[in-house]
Amino acid sequence: MIIYNEETRLFHLSSRTFSYILGVREGRLLTLYYGNPLPEETDLSYLAASYYSGSSFEQLEQNLPLEIPSVGTGWYGDPAVQAIGPDGNNITKLRFADYKILPHKEPLKGLPSVGVGSCKLENDETLEILLKDDLTGLQAILSYTVLQMQDGEMNALARSMRLVNGGQNELILTHMASAGFSLPSRRFDLLHLRGAWARERQIVRTPIGQGAIRIQSQRGASGHEENPFIALLAPETTEDSGPVYGLSLIYSGSFLAEAQVSPFDNTYVSIGLNPMTHQWHLQSGESFQCPEAVLVYSSKGLNRMSQTYHVLYRDHLCQSEWARKERPILINNWEATYFNFDERKLLSLAKKASSLGIELLVLDDGWFGVRNDDKRSLGDWYVNPEKLPHGLSGIAKKVNELGMKFGLWVEPEMISPDSDLYRSHPDWCLHAPGRSRTEGRNQLILDLSRKEVQDYLIRVLTGVFSSANISYVKWDMNRNMTESFSAGLPAHLQMETQHRYILGLYRVLREITEAFPQILFESCSGGGGRFDPGMLYFMPQTWTSDDSDAVERLKIQYGTSLVYPSSAMGAHVSAVPNHQVGRITSMNMRSDVAIGGNFGFELDLDKLSEKDLETARSYVNKLKDLRSLTARGVFTRLCSPFETNYTAWQFVDEKRVLLCFYRILAEPNPIPHRVYLKGLDPHKSYQVDEADASSLPPSLRQVFTGAALMEAGIPMIWDQSGDFVSRTIVFHQV
Numbered sequence: 001m002i003i004y005n006e007e008t009r010l011f012h013l014s015s016r017t018f019s020y021i022l023g024v025r026e027g028r029l030l031t032l033y034y035g036n037p038l039p040e041e042t043d044l045s046y047l048a049a050s051y052y053s054g055s056s057f058e059q060l061e062q063n064l065p066l067e068i069p070s071v072g073t074g075w076y077g078d079p080a081v082q083a084i085g086p087d088g089n090n091i092t093k094l095r096f097a098d099y100k101i102l103p104h105k106e107p108l109k110g111l112p113s114v115g116v117g118s119c120k121l122e123n124d125e126t127l128e129i130l131l132k133d134d135l136t137g138l139q140a141i142l143s144y145t146v147l148q149m150q151d152g153e154m155n156a157l158a159r160s161m162r163l164v165n166g167g168q169n170e171l172i173l174t175h176m177a178s179a180g181f182s183l184p185s186r187r188f189d190l191l192h193l194r195g196a197w198a199r200e201r202q203i204v205r206t207p208i209g210q211g212a213i214r215i216q217s218q219r220g221a222s223g224h225e226e227n228p229f230i231a232l233l234a235p236e237t238t239e240d241s242g243p244v245y246g247l248s249l250i251y252s253g254s255f256l257a258e259a260q261v262s263p264f265d266n267t268y269v270s271i272g273l274n275p276m277t278h279q280w281h282l283q284s285g286e287s288f289q290c291p292e293a294v295l296v297y298s299s300k301g302l303n304r305m306s307q308t309y310h311v312l313y314r315d316h317l318c319q320s321e322w323a324r325k326e327r328p329i330l331i332n333n334w335e336a337t338y339f340n341f342d343e344r345k346l347l348s349l350a351k352k353a354s355s356l357g358i359e360l361l362v363l364d365d366g367w368f369g370v371r372n373d374d375k376r377s378l379g380d381w382y383v384n385p386e387k388l389p390h391g392l393s394g395i396a397k398k399v400n401e402l403g404m405k406f407g408l409w410v411e412p413e414m415i416s417p418d419s420d421l422y423r424s425h426p427d428w429c430l431h432a433p434g435r436s437r438t439e440g441r442n443q444l445i446l447d448l449s450r451k452e453v454q455d456y457l458i459r460v461l462t463g464v465f466s467s468a469n470i471s472y473v474k475w476d477m478n479r480n481m482t483e484s485f486s487a488g489l490p491a492h493l494q495m496e497t498q499h500r501y502i503l504g505l506y507r508v509l510r511e512i513t514e515a516f517p518q519i520l521f522e523s524c525s526g527g528g529g530r531f532d533p534g535m536l537y538f539m540p541q542t543w544t545s546d547d548s549d550a551v552e553r554l555k556i557q558y559g560t561s562l563v564y565p566s567s568a569m570g571a572h573v574s575a576v577p578n579h580q581v582g583r584i585t586s587m588n589m590r591s592d593v594a595i596g597g598n599f600g601f602e603l604d605l606d607k608l609s610e611k612d613l614e615t616a617r618s619y620v621n622k623l624k625d626l627r628s629l630t631a632r633g634v635f636t637r638l639c640s641p642f643e644t645n646y647t648a649w650q651f652v653d654e655k656r657v658l659l660c661f662y663r664i665l666a667e668p669n670p671i672p673h674r675v676y677l678k679g680l681d682p683h684k685s686y687q688v689d690e691a692d693a694s695s696l697p698p699s700l701r702q703v704f705t706g707a708a709l710m711e712a713g714i715p716m717i718w719d720q721s722g723d724f725v726s727r728t729i730v731f732h733q734v
């Protein structure tokens with residue numbers, strides 16, 4: 001619901017779970033309130049007045065709860081908007097001019113967003129507020145949509161900004177945040193998802209104080225190192241109680257998320273494009289669309305915030321018909337063979353996989369050009385006849401005959417210096433004149449800011465994907481940008497290259513995913529280096545990490561679940577000793593961890609013992625039964641690997657509960673650690689599934705009430721000794 005009160009000049013955006021109130025005072029747009037829902041008619045105009053204390057400094061903006069701070073009139077922090085005007089100065093004075101309430105949320109031009117197209121939500125009224133700088137003619141159009149889900153039980157606020165040059169002269173935009181707001185306290189913790197290759201999205205929570213903390217990527221991708229997401233939490237907030245303010249950006253390139261605490265007890269938090277890597281020249285009459293940000297407020301701790309993002313990003317973001325379909329159980333040949341395979345080996349893998357009930361064979365890197373290592377051939381997307389004498393269509397057909405689907409890996413955004421493509425188009429990569437071209441994994445990046453490069457990719461990929469019966473594509477991207485300049489742009493526009501690249505990438509993704517709606521696309525970037533809602537708009541799942549070790553995966557998947565649903569995470573059982581860390585874990589433990597995402601395998605089945613093959617077969621069967629629950633059930637974190645020797649999480653739907661519990665290191669004389677389930681109906685009864693009952697101590701083979709499982713908990717008694725053990729239990733509601 002969106003209300004504007006002419007008298008008080010307050011905007012009230014409300015839902016059953018939050019209120020967001022904006023005020024206008026002396027032309028400035030102020031965040032007066034964001035938190036628990038308030039009655040519609042609540043008049044907070046006294047707050048707008050109270051910031052103007054009567055001191056002689058009141059003209060300065062430093063102590064105001066600004067919504068979109070700009071530059072030069074007393075805000076001394078980093079601005080949300082800055083434009084350099086025709087006279088060379090950066091003063092940007094945005095003042096309230098007008099507003100409209102539109103009946104629907106509109107898609108953003110060239111950029112992904114939630115609740116549009118096939119994901120449209122009901123009641124998506126949208127508030128647009130127009131701010132203007134009268135001198136330069138710059139206009140900022142701020143857009144707000146309350147996204148209501150699950151009958152109003154879960155809600156989010158979609159925000160974006162469009163900058164329009166309503167003046168006569170060129171403006172150079174140097175700061176273009178998507179969303180920001182002020183909160184009247186400095187006592188917050190900041191939570192973010194930090195990492196690196198093979199250890200993505202580790203949860204970090206730090207108290208913040210006066211000053212600025214910046215969470216960012218300048219890599220031209222959202223990156224392994226930080227995710228485009230932050231949350232502000234009260235110091236006492238836990239998984240299940242206390243206030244949380246989440247901000248997530250629907251963008252796949254460089255970003256900046258920032259919390260700034262002023263000396264006047266104001267916390268300003270924002271998210272958007274990174275000013276270090278993005279500038280834009282706006283001619284008279286032109287507009288610039290900033291990416292969309294999604295704000296989620298929870299008064300009930302982190303789990304509730306995550307569950308809201310899960311529903312939003314699972315059901316209301318991805319345009320593909322696959323977003324809402326069950327995903328096939330796959331086997332990927334990467335860790336099974338690396339580059340060393342041929343048709344015979346792949347078919348042997350497929351044969352065994354099919355006998356276990358696996359549904360899809362994915363052919364990873366190495367099928368094209370002369371790619372027998374990672375030093376060459378990216379760009380040469382034609383089959384290597386030595387490895388695949390019958391081409392892609394030949395192997396796909398044989399895999400199909402085994403009753404399985406066939407999938408393919410590509411890394412389209414890349415070009416190897418040793419490739420036919422590079423030899424014919426040496427200027428098609430990102431590079432800067434006079435500078436050497438920095439390679440990463442022996443490769444350069446194609447300049448997707450150029451239309452001819454986009455067109456070429458669309459043409460080549462259309463050819464590859466039409467050449468065989470391909471049901472799945474893994475779209476990889478294995479390095480970050482250096483020399484992010486374009487041979488296709490004049491000198492003064494070079495700082496636009498990174499954003500133009502992302503717009504070009506989105507165009508290619510849109511055209512390709514629309515042309516092949518039957519293909520399930522999974523994005524990847526050296527594992528989880530581009531795990532963001534921008535990619536999830538086009539592709540419903542992402543390879544979570546190149547680290548497939550079961551123990552490492554507990555943290556990675558737990559951290560990822562802060563924002564992203566399990567239906568977005570690829571999770572595979574791999575070989576032991578694990579290829580990334582050398583750890584040996586049981587087939588059960590590896591499988592129980594992979595249950596937490598889109599389940600698959602990534603190992604050489606020919607090397608498995610009969611016992612492990614049997615375990616694999618039983619998990620495939622189990623997953624076919626459970627995958628509707630793990631993909632669509634309510635996911636709740638119970639016990640954190642970042643804080644304890646245990647990890648636990650649960651999935652709940654109308655009929656069943658799946659409890660997953662992991663102990664990392666063995667303990668002498670162990671305490672029967674209790675797990676307390678959450679979100680069940682206290683009055684309903686839950687019976688342990690027959691198949692799981694046999695492995696439990698007799699005292700646990702019974703019917704529990706929801707109240708008992710939640711309040712008294714269930715003791716985890718282990719019959720296994722040793723490190724790295726797991727247990728999953730299904731309860732049926734009776």
Ligand code: GLA
Nearest residue numbers: 334364365524525526527546
């Ligand atoms: C990246 C991916 C891996 C694999 C390799 C192939 O690292 O994350 O899963 O596809 O590339 O080169």
